[in-house]
Amino acid sequence: MNPEQIIEALASLVAADRLVTDPDVMAGYLHDEAEWAEYEPAAAVVRPRTTEDVAAVVRWCFANRVAVVPRGAGTGLSGGANALAGCIVLAFDAMNSVLEINTDERLAVVQPGVVNDDLRAAVAVDGLWYPPDPASAPWSTIGGNVATNAGGVCCVKYGVTGDYVLGLEVVTGTGEIVRLGRRTAKGVAGYDLRGLMIGSEGTLGVITEVTVSLRPARAAERTIAGYFDSVVDAGLAVSLVSASGVIPSALELIDRHCLKAVDDWKNMGLSVDANVVLLGRCDTPGQAGDVEAATIERCFTEGGATWAAVSTDQEEADALFAARRLAYPALERLGPVLTEDVCVPKALVPEMLARIEAAAVRHDTLIANIAHAGDGNLHPLLITPVGDTAARHRAQSAFEEIIADAIALGGTVTGEHGIGLLKRDGLRAELQPAVLDMHSAIKTALDPAGILNPGKVFSAATVAATLQAEPHIVEQ
Amino acid sequence: MNPEQIIEALASLVAADRLVTDPDVMAGYLHDEAEWAEYEPAAAVVRPRTTEDVAAVVRWCFANRVAVVPRGAGTGLSGGANALAGCIVLAFDAMNSVLEINTDERLAVVQPGVVNDDLRAAVAVDGLWYPPDPASAPWSTIGGNVATNAGGVCCVKYGVTGDYVLGLEVVTGTGEIVRLGRRTAKGVAGYDLRGLMIGSEGTLGVITEVTVSLRPARAAERTIAGYFDSVVDAGLAVSLVSASGVIPSALELIDRHCLKAVDDWKNMGLSVDANVVLLGRCDTPGQAGDVEAATIERCFTEGGATWAAVSTDQEEADALFAARRLAYPALERLGPVLTEDVCVPKALVPEMLARIEAAAVRHDTLIANIAHAGDGNLHPLLITPVGDTAARHRAQSAFEEIIADAIALGGTVTGEHGIGLLKRDGLRAELQPAVLDMHSAIKTALDPAGILNPGKVFSAATVAATLQAEPHIVEQ
Numbered sequence: 001m002n003p004e005q006i007i008e009a010l011a012s013l014v015a016a017d018r019l020v021t022d023p024d025v026m027a028g029y030l031h032d033e034a035e036w037a038e039y040e041p042a043a044a045v046v047r048p049r050t051t052e053d054v055a056a057v058v059r060w061c062f063a064n065r066v067a068v069v070p071r072g073a074g075t076g077l078s079g080g081a082n083a084l085a086g087c088i089v090l091a092f093d094a095m096n097s098v099l100e101i102n103t104d105e106r107l108a109v110v111q112p113g114v115v116n117d118d119l120r121a122a123v124a125v126d127g128l129w130y131p132p133d134p135a136s137a138p139w140s141t142i143g144g145n146v147a148t149n150a151g152g153v154c155c156v157k158y159g160v161t162g163d164y165v166l167g168l169e170v171v172t173g174t175g176e177i178v179r180l181g182r183r184t185a186k187g188v189a190g191y192d193l194r195g196l197m198i199g200s201e202g203t204l205g206v207i208t209e210v211t212v213s214l215r216p217a218r219a220a221e222r223t224i225a226g227y228f229d230s231v232v233d234a235g236l237a238v239s240l241v242s243a244s245g246v247i248p249s250a251l252e253l254i255d256r257h258c259l260k261a262v263d264d265w266k267n268m269g270l271s272v273d274a275n276v277v278l279l280g281r282c283d284t285p286g287q288a289g290d291v292e293a294a295t296i297e298r299c300f301t302e303g304g305a306t307w308a309a310v311s312t313d314q315e316e317a318d319a320l321f322a323a324r325r326l327a328y329p330a331l332e333r334l335g336p337v338l339t340e341d342v343c344v345p346k347a348l349v350p351e352m353l354a355r356i357e358a359a360a361v362r363h364d365t366l367i368a369n370i371a372h373a374g375d376g377n378l379h380p381l382l383i384t385p386v387g388d389t390a391a392r393h394r395a396q397s398a399f400e401e402i403i404a405d406a407i408a409l410g411g412t413v414t415g416e417h418g419i420g421l422l423k424r425d426g427l428r429a430e431l432q433p434a435v436l437d438m439h440s441a442i443k444t445a446l447d448p449a450g451i452l453n454p455g456k457v458f459s460a461a462t463v464a465a466t467l468q469a470e471p472h473i474v475e476q
Numbered sequence: 477m478n479p480e481q482i483i484e485a486l487a488s489l490v491a492a493d494r495l496v497t498d499p500d501v502m503a504g505y506l507h508d509e510a511e512w513a514e515y516e517p518a519a520a521v522v523r524p525r526t527t528e529d530v531a532a533v534v535r536w537c538f539a540n541r542v543a544v545v546p547r548g549a550g551t552g553l554s555g556g557a558n559a560l561a562g563c564i565v566l567a568f569d570a571m572n573s574v575l576e577i578n579t580d581e582r583l584a585v586v587q588p589g590v591v592n593d594d595l596r597a598a599v600a601v602d603g604l605w606y607p608p609d610p611a612s613a614p615w616s617t618i619g620g621n622v623a624t625n626a627g628g629v630c631c632v633k634y635g636v637t638g639d640y641v642l643g644l645e646v647v648t649g650t651g652e653i654v655r656l657g658r659r660t661a662k663g664v665a666g667y668d669l670r671g672l673m674i675g676s677e678g679t680l681g682v683i684t685e686v687t688v689s690l691r692p693a694r695a696a697e698r699t700i701a702g703y704f705d706s707v708v709d710a711g712l713a714v715s716l717v718s719a720s721g722v723i724p725s726a727l728e729l730i731d732r733h734c735l736k737a738v739d740d741w742k743n744m745g746l747s748v749d750a751n752v753v754l755l756g757r758c759d760t761p762g763q764a765g766d767v768e769a770a771t772i773e774r775c776f777t778e779g780g781a782t783w784a785a786v787s788t789d790q791e792e793a794d795a796l797f798a799a800r801r802l803a804y805p806a807l808e809r810l811g812p813v814l815t816e817d818v819c820v821p822k823a824l825v826p827e828m829l830a831r832i833e834a835a836a837v838r839h840d841t842l843i844a845n846i847a848h849a850g851d852g853n854l855h856p857l858l859i860t861p862v863g864d865t866a867a868r869h870r871a872q873s874a875f876e877e878i879i880a881d882a883i884a885l886g887g888t889v890t891g892e893h894g895i896g897l898l899k900r901d902g903l904r905a906e907l908q909p910a911v912l913d914m915h916s917a918i919k920t921a922l923d924p925a926g927i928l929n930p931g932k933v934f935s936a937a938t939v940a941a942t943l944q945a946e947p948h949i950v951e952q
Contacts, residue, residue, distance in 0.1 A: 104719060104822060104823035106718070149664045178908055178910045178914070179908065179911070183886055184821055184888055186631060186851050186853050186891040188624065188627075188890050188895075189890050189899070189906050190906075191676055191680070191915055193911065193915075195668050195671035195672065196667060215723075217721070239580065246692075247692065285760075285764040286762050287762050288761040346580060346581055347580035375662050376660055410659055412664075413665055415660070415661075415663055418664050427665055430665050431665065432654055435654050435655070438654070438669055442667060442672075442918060444921065445914075445917035445918055445921040457666065
């Protein structure tokens, strides 16, 4: 089916103002922020207002074997939202209402296009807290967060997005509207299809509503900063914190490259006296929190910090965390950034950081490091000069070796960004063939026509034998 | 295939001391603790020592279309482990080793037959804590806990079994050994097949190893007790606690029937001055914990407690929690107990308790109540005199109306016990037909021969069209 036919069909399914066909406008909907991930022109973009809009489109796609690619804000870093030639992109920016905030049950019901920070602000009015806080929180949406099971800074103590998803409304691969999960605190009726959808990157269903659990507002956080000469020293300090029994509410690592890039951009007056900065936080109230902060400070010192202190200046502490959050866009100003996302056992953080440094030297590639260090989730950021193909090839080699090292150390190729397009080889390296077969069987069971974001997570060829009509699927 | 042929085949697959065929010994492996759930004679019981034993049996069952029913300690309350005529029961009591306790990563690796309390004790030696604590903790096993996604007393603050499962080794429906999940703190590589297995009651795979995450040992708990004239008053107090912003580490309800049954049995000197007792606990350290305990006490009083206090006597507090744990076996001494497990939105606990009382009156049935009140997870216990068929029919009617009421209030038919055999009608009432279809599609995808605990969770007829050979499956 050609794009004209697809557009004509969509015009009969959704209101005219829901349909985007202008190539210039569509251009903003065709890819996420993953460098080097391929994308192709979509046939059309639909910006649904209702679940019924979504179901109508998916039913038509099912009947006509046309691929559908759901997207939130496009802040993903693995190509999971990238368009395929002739596909329909479902963009959820117009389904952005908070439908309910329930203080008795401590839950909220939201449309998928609600921005993460907006949800946090909305529930804070009622003394509640939505913890999941990916660095993209000012822009990324709850739907995208759920589709990728996004992590963030708070995970070390409070878990990931999926830990806060009680229920989902989903449009299935055959265009049916289903409710998965629940509104109650507990429930074990049937298989955890809610959990199966979380992190499935739009390949098993299209999320149209999310019920999230909330926590009571928490006590103010204390911040502990430590300066280190090397990433390896900082990694040792992280291991000591983990072994101390204190669970910090954040434990982040930022290296000098990141701090400098942020400072050059935002002129925040950040110290770059250190090669590596560790930022710890704890939110246990009262004197117990003081004890925890002192313990973290001691771990930093014992790990080899050249300077460590519990911050008494909230503004300075906030600036350091803001720098952490701005590291990625700041580095992007220097050139294309390829973002790694490996996660290793916590005790092996020093070893993994040493291997990343070695890969940087071996492949003559600038690698900056930010990390959710307390989780062992590292984000080496591989920076290449614009247009330097040789540098890009060197960086690609480093990228692949870092993935192999993470697997060798008992880790995973992706801690929180997802597989998308960029980590498909990594997934094959990480999972047993029999486990990949289970993936294919489930994909086929829930998306029998292979129309849901085909080619993401794993190669389309293995799962979409039934997808016979145009458009073809990207094969990388 | 007849039992003799099955036994002959098994003798060639596993060591002789792994095979149980004596009917008297087998009798102890044929059912769980669910009253009124049917079970039938198995062909044989296999007590594997290794994952390879399990895989050998399942491969043979796959090739020969023989049903396999995995079981832990048989403490389940829904019939999930009940044998089917001519099946092979896989009993995990001999795979009961703690394989690893890792303090750096705060995780443990265990065989499925490890008893819940034994794991808790083993990790406590290293200053660690395994939170999930079903009332069956002294007897039930981690494998069974995972297969049912067991809850417990701690859930209100610390979540359920599934929240502590990092990784699983599973034998699939085709007899392959796969590893699902991970050892790292985070990871989003592929679908959450670990989560899909949790709570699937042995219908999607046989669990042969579990990697659990642990927490640091926590501070000592404070106990707050409150006496109430009615379950409705107590329900109001629970709602007030929930709205207060305090997250208690336990919030349990016990009624007079339970307290009296325990006291009659164990002579613990428990007060039965109250019709209903609420037991709250909080484990926040230091002064903040004192504030929390005082808040819970105030909520009890405002809810209408005739007496409420923060316990200063640890022995008394422990006795009250012991009574909570002993309620079920104590009541069983009075006659067959049919256990409900509905879970409703927290604010509707008073309404649900009132409906349960009304059902007791309407159907002239003694209904005792224990509840994880802070989660809205209620366990009405329907007690019938031995051999009184009319009473049993009345209780069955009350059971069904309670399920219908829970669904009508936006709740679920099972908060933590699972579907098994007893709640299959309830599952069909709770889930949309399209969601049941998704269940069937996944069951067929992962268990193509329909050999894994067939007929549990949902009726076998809908999923086991491929299971053509003997033995037939129980149809209730």
